[in-house]
Amino acid sequence: MPKPYPKEFRDDVVDVARNREPGQHLKQIAADFGTSESCLTNWMKAADVEDGVKPETTAADNADLREARERIRLFEQENEVLRRAAAYLSQANLPKMIYPLVRELAGDGIPVAVTCRVLKLARQPYYRWLADPVTAGELARAYRANALFDAHRDDPEFGYRLLVDEAAANGQPMTGRTAWAICSANQWWSASGKPRRGKGGRPGPPVHDDQVNRVFTAAAPNRLWLTDITEHRTGEGKLYLCAVKDVHSNRIIGYSIDSRMKSRLAVTAIDNAVARRAADGAVVAGCIVHSDRGSQFRSRKLVHALNRHQLSGSMGRVGAAGDNAAMESFFALLQRNVLDRRSWATRKELRIAIVTWIERTYHRRHRQEALGRLTPIEYETITHTPAAQAA
Numbered sequence: 001m002p003k004p005y006p007k008e009f010r011d012d013v014v015d016v017a018r019n020r021e022p023g024q025h026l027k028q029i030a031a032d033f034g035t036s037e038s039c040l041t042n043w044m045k046a047a048d049v050e051d052g053v054k055p056e057t058t059a060a061d062n063a064d065l066r067e068a069r070e071r072i073r074l075f076e077q078e079n080e081v082l083r084r085a086a087a088y089l090s091q092a093n094l095p096k097m098i099y100p101l102v103r104e105l106a107g108d109g110i111p112v113a114v115t116c117r118v119l120k121l122a123r124q125p126y127y128r129w130l131a132d133p134v135t136a137g138e139l140a141r142a143y144r145a146n147a148l149f150d151a152h153r154d155d156p157e158f159g160y161r162l163l164v165d166e167a168a169a170n171g172q173p174m175t176g177r178t179a180w181a182i183c184s185a186n187q188w189w190s191a192s193g194k195p196r197r198g199k200g201g202r203p204g205p206p207v208h209d210d211q212v213n214r215v216f217t218a219a220a221p222n223r224l225w226l227t228d229i230t231e232h233r234t235g236e237g238k239l240y241l242c243a244v245k246d247v248h249s250n251r252i253i254g255y256s257i258d259s260r261m262k263s264r265l266a267v268t269a270i271d272n273a274v275a276r277r278a279a280d281g282a283v284v285a286g287c288i289v290h291s292d293r294g295s296q297f298r299s300r301k302l303v304h305a306l307n308r309h310q311l312s313g314s315m316g317r318v319g320a321a322g323d324n325a326a327m328e329s330f331f332a333l334l335q336r337n338v339l340d341r342r343s344w345a346t347r348k349e350l351r352i353a354i355v356t357w358i359e360r361t362y363h364r365r366h367r368q369e370a371l372g373r374l375t376p377i378e379y380e381t382i383t384h385t386p387a388a389q390a391a
Contacts, residue, residue: 005275005279006272006275006276008256008257008272009033010043013043014040015348015351015355016029016352016355017029017040019352026040026041026044032356032359032364034359034363034377074114077111078114078118080105081110081114084105085118099126102115102121103130122143122146125139141182143172144167144174147166147170147172148163148167148172148183148188149186149188151163151167151170152183152188158190159190160179160183160188161176163188167179207313208313208314209315210317211290211312211314212316216247216325218246218247220248221246221248221282222248222283222284224246224248225244225245225247225273225287225289226245226324226326226327227242227243227244227270227291227297227327228294228327228331229241229265229294230334230335231261232339232350233344234347234349234350235343235344235345235346236345239257239347239351240258240260240265241255241257242268242269242296243327243330244272244289245326247326249371249379250368250370250379251363251376252362253277254271254274254275255358256269257354257355261296262296263295263299263301266296266299267301267302270289270302270305270306270309270311274309274311284311285311286311287312288311288312288313289311289312289313289314290324291313291315291316292315292316293316334354334357334358334362337361338357363375364378
């Protein structure tokens with residue numbers, strides 16, 4: 001059974017079909033995007049249900065039902081935790097520590113994860129206490145550190161003074177000096193407040209070595225991918241595009257478009273590229289993914305995504321545009337043919353124009369000298385059949 005196309009790709013194809021010109025058939029749009037007319041029709045029907053046009057159960061409703069069943073399954077356990085906790089805390093001369101209750105409930109068959117979630121406890125401190133019981137002072141410091149870390153993770157721009165307020169709002173009040181000591185010991189600094197040393201800001205250190213060295217060639221698909229981010233202004237604000245290109249055929253195998261340039265933008269582009277190749281029956285494990293040293297590509301989320309898909313990261317040098325020139329050339333082509341051709345009132349309008357140009361024009365009509373005057377789709381079809389990819 002073939003794997004599904006990425007959701008972002010399906011949504012873009014549906015938007016193009018809904019906004020098609022009079023007289024333009026769905027069959028032609030489906031061919032432009034490399035899918036069948038029946039598949040596109042099913043996508044449009046599903047989108048009508050999601051948008052409330054047709055009175056059927058949406059995917060969101062199904063997700064709500066699954067979530068409700070899961071909550072019902074855990075309801076009795078959570079009630080038992082609350083009942084036992086109320087009785088436990090009402091006892092006379094009770095030590096100011098609730099970890100013994102967690103251990104007691106675990107012995108009665110209540111999972112530690114459920115108890116900690118209901119009582120809003122962190123599991124790691126509990127397991128450390130279970131192995132080596134800590135003092136009341138150490139436990140209090142652990143709770144404070146946990147509250148500070150949660151606040152720092154949610155808002156990395158906050159300094160320790162603002163983290164104190166967030167921790168107090170979550171039930172862990174402390175002085176500013178205590179918060180500073182904990183943050184200093186754990187290196188939880190504000191992402192924007194810590195002064196930089198040296199002249200000007202420079203990108204951080206690479207998380208991967210340069211495995212490409214400006215040699216933008218590949219003997220087969222899924223050996224070398226390039227990725228980068230570009231932006232363009234619309235009447236509603238900027239729109240950001242992260243694209244992934246296979247060097248072998250110069251095909252854009254994955255992309256993500258959003259109004260914010262977060263690490264999630266790059267992660268989604270990689271996930272979509274892997275899903276698109278999987279839908280074609282290809283194996284991508286071991287492929288090199290080359291990028292610049294932008295913060296989105298150095299983020300922990302992207303590194304985890306590469307490891308999850310068994311991809312190998314690669315990064316160019318600082319200030320060396322030639323280290324990712326092959327990707328920059330694609331963005332320059334996009335700039336001339338789409339972005340700078342006119343002004344764009346809305347992000348959706350520009351998004352539809354970008355995906356339509358990529359799938360319809362660049363992939364299927366733009367012949368390239370490097371590919372022997374073939375389009376990327378033609379080149380992949382001729383040089384590597386599905387049978388060859390499976391082998």
